[in-house]
Amino acid sequence: MSAVEVVFERRGAGAPLVLLHGIGHHWAAWSPVLDRLAEAHDVIAVDLPGFGRSPVPAAGLPADMPGLVAAVAELFAALGLDRPHVAGNSLGGAIALELAAAGAVSSATALSPAGFCTPRELRWALTVLTLHRNAARLPEPVLRSLFGNPALRTLALGMILARPNRMALAEALADARALREARAFRAVARAGRGYAFAGAPTVPVTVAWGTRDRILPCRQAALARTRLPAARHLDLTGCGHVPMHDDPELVASVILDTTGARAA
16 A cells, blocks of 8 residues: 555556556456566556545545546655556546646556546446446345356346456456445546546557447547547457456557557
């Protein structure tokens, strides 16, 4: 735990790479790609404030996106990171792009980032995630039975993952606990209403969208292409909203291409 009270997992060596999860998730969302990324980078996968095992800050949760970005920048300073590479998913993708626009990172990879949807689409996304959060409050034995059955697991997780059966039972249960216990969920959801990305990064940026994303649908990539004309835009074929589980090798390759590690 750092001086700014943020829990993280750190592996590997090389140029620093910070990984940022989505709303209601935790650092372990990146588990499928961590070891691959750690072959080329000093990887720091973060539990954002009020999510996972990171506590709610004593001064309260950030009230808006600039506050979230400032909290992550504070973490960089506490860890002695000077313009690390960053990759993020969903909410984390939006933070990654904002950090890139602020010149605080060396590159940014955004996977199905928030900030490119209509108000109606945002309400849909938050409604679906809230329903999942309510379902995560079922007793653990019920969740274990649910996730242990391939057909029921597909039904339960099919809105988030395109290939739910690639997720191990222990990972599904851990994700459910993280969503259930996400103390910052409501506050961050409120803070995100009306948010739209409008920055202009000058560092290498990749925006990659799962073609089977049912939370922030792939059609939102068209607006991302308009707002970020200098970025590299990719489709993650066959992937859902959390593509790290659906196709770990593809996701790791996209991130390493953005950081320049694969070219090296």
